[in-house]
Amino acid sequence: GESVGLHLPTLSVQEGDNSIINCAYSNSASDYFIWYKQESGKGPQFIIDIRSNMDKRQGQRVTVLLNKTVKHLSLQIAATQPGDSAVYFCADDLNGNKLVFGAGTILRVKS
Amino acid sequence: NAGVTQTPKFQVLKTGQSMTLQCAQDMNHNSMYWYRQDPGMGLRLIYYSASEGTTDKGEVPNGYNVSRLNKREFSLRLESAAPSQTSVYFCASSEWRVAQAQYFGPGTRLTVT
Numbered sequence: 001g002e003s004v005g006l007h008l009p010t011l012s013v014q015e016g017d018n019s020i021i022n023c024a025y026s027n028s029a030s031d032y033f034i035w036y037k038q039e040s041g042k043g044p045q046f047i048i049d050i051r052s053n054m055d056k057r058q059g060q061r062v063t064v065l066l067n068k069t070v071k072h073l074s075l076q077i078a079a080t081q082p083g084d085s086a087v088y089f090c091a092d093d094l095n096g097n098k099l100v101f102g103a104g105t106i107l108r109v110k111s
Numbered sequence: 112n113a114g115v116t117q118t119p120k121f122q123v124l125k126t127g128q129s130m131t132l133q134c135a136q137d138m139n140h141n142s143m144y145w146y147r148q149d150p151g152m153g154l155r156l157i158y159y160s161a162s163e164g165t166t167d168k169g170e171v172p173n174g175y176n177v178s179r180l181n182k183r184e185f186s187l188r189l190e191s192a193a194p195s196q197t198s199v200y201f202c203a204s205s206e207w208r209v210a211q212a213q214y215f216g217p218g219t220r221l222t223v224t
Contacts, residue, residue, distance in 0.1 A: 007151060008151055032210035032211075034212055034213075036215075041218075042218070043115075043201055043215035043216050043217045043218050044154070044201070044215045045215070046212050046214060049212050051210070089153065093209065093210045098156060099156075099213060100153070101153035101154040101155075102153050103152055103153045104153070
């Protein structure tokens with residue numbers, strides 16, 4: 001993940017549309033990646049993870065895509081709902097030693 | 112199954128005061144972690160405990176101490192609080208240390224004046 005300081009990027013989507021949230025990572029040796037959702041005033045909530053031997057993994061309404069060539073990770077949320085509004089951030093396992101967290105992207109769902 | 116619990120939820124300290132943040136997990140996880148989260152920044156690791164009986168420094172350990180009391184509990188202590196320690200503190204746990212999903216508690220919002 002990467003930090004963007006005090007101003008997090010924001011993605012606004014219409015209810016029912018699909019959302020795509022992107023994340024870049026810096027270490028080509030990372031072999032485990034994870035997405036979290038954090039609602040205001042709450043702790044981060046695990047959404048989905050993926051290992052580097054895969055390039056796609058699907059969960060309920062969510063899909064994670066991993067492109068190791070360009071060190072890019074994305075989270076796709078199908079049929080976005082108001083309850084999906086939150087900060088989403090990725091993390092990668094740096095050298096199998098610790099998780100490195102990005103600052104996140106704000107997802108706003110318009111009804 | 113409560114997952115990861117933290118106490119207190121909120122705390123205000125004066126500079127120089129001390130306090131201990133408590134964390135417990137009921138998932139039988141081996142590894143536990145303490146993070147701080149500041150506005151617009153990613154979670155930063157303060158200390159972690161890979162397994163019962165061990166603790167190690169993370170990215171920002173200065174001004175903090177930890178105790179892995181048993182497999183369930185991992186506490187974070189601020190010996191002499193400073194305004195720079197104003198933050199939201201999260202405890203997390205995972206089954207093992209490496210390449211595992213970490214599960215977070217609800218956080219403690221700490222203000223140091």
